[in-house]
Amino acid sequence: MAAEKGAVLVSELVIAELDYLLLRYLGGIAEEAFLEDVLVGVYQREPLVDGDLVRGIALVRRYREQDIGITDATTLAIAERHGCDRILTLDERHFRTMRFRDRSRLTLLPADARKRR
Numbered sequence: 001m002a003a004e005k006g007a008v009l010v011s012e013l014v015i016a017e018l019d020y021l022l023l024r025y026l027g028g029i030a031e032e033a034f035l036e037d038v039l040v041g042v043y044q045r046e047p048l049v050d051g052d053l054v055r056g057i058a059l060v061r062r063y064r065e066q067d068i069g070i071t072d073a074t075t076l077a078i079a080e081r082h083g084c085d086r087i088l089t090l091d092e093r094h095f096r097t098m099r100f101r102d103r104s105r106l107t108l109l110p111a112d113a114r115k116r117r
Contacts, residue, residue, distance in 0.1 A: 056070050068097070075087060095108050
């Protein structure tokens with residue numbers, strides 16, 4: 001991951017989901033540290049635009065059997081909008097299932113970075 005360049009874009013949906021998971025599994029100190037990082041710009045907050053939501057809904061419908069949620073679906077939509085093929089996630093199950101519009105696979109970090117070594 002250290003070799004990766006560029007901003008880490010996160011939507012408000014991702015921030016909310018990660019906040020919940022950090023608080024639940026790692027506690028308030030981890031949650032607060034993450035929120036402080038968001039506040040000072042460690043992560044670039046990326047607003048959801050209408051096109052992201054439209055694409056996200058289409059992905060939720062397309063992958064209904066895999067229970068893809070709107071957070072994961074709009075994360076892919078934002079990546080497509082920015083022309084980015086790399087997704088930072090620990091949720092390999094959902095992101096290994098989804099494809100870009102051109103049917104290409106996503107590069108998942110940190111998992112795929114470990115495979116390159």
